[in-house]
Amino acid sequence: MRAVDVLLVLFQCYFMLMNVTVERCYCHDALKPGDARFLMPETLDFAQQHNPLFLSRPRWMQVATCISAYGFLPFYIIIGLAALLDRWASLRVPIMFFIGAKGYAIGFYHLMEFTSETPPPNLVPYFATELPYILSIVLVLMQLAKAGAAAQKVKAS
Structure with missing residues (x-):
């Protein structure tokens, strides 16, 4: 397994953890003091300092x-799974659709963040949490391009 695939597997695990903890909680309820659910005190603290x-x-963010x-x-x-099992070529279509949706979502999110009345006051911590999402898109696109090039080589021979 290549280092880039290991990194992508780790990123996906991180993203899934955020999905089932922070995002799920935020979807259903506002951040509030005293919320002791996993990662919620840290999320509240981070938002208070770096993401007003x-x-x-x-409502749009919820x-x-x-x-x-x-x-x-x-x-x-x-x-x-594509990274773990080197199935980039066979899973290319659903991954491409998702990367398009994810890219749009991240672009919209950052546009709204930086044009709002309360943009992030501290860019280093803000982007430290956002960078894995952006980097993951770039790495996935690189893996898909390599898989596509390899598939074209096989067809040509």
Whole structure:
């Protein structure tokens, strides 16, 4: 297994953890002091310091987080399996559709974050949490391109 695939498997595990913990909780309820569920005290602390828009929980962000929490998880599993089993070529189509949706979601999210009345005050911690999502898209696209090139070589020979 290549290092990039190991990294992608780890990223997908992280994303799934966020889906079933932070995102699921945020989908159904606002961040509030005293919430002792797994990762919620840390999420509240982070939002208070570095992401006031997330803390304010506008309706569009709640809905987007619900979609991510419940709709994106199966695709993280698919990408994890593609990386783990080197099945990039055979899983190319659903992964490409998902990467398109994920890219759009991340682009929209950052546009809204940085054009809101409360943009992130501290960019380093903000992007430290966002970077895995962005990097994952780039790495997945690289793996898909390699798989496509390998498939073309096989067809040509």
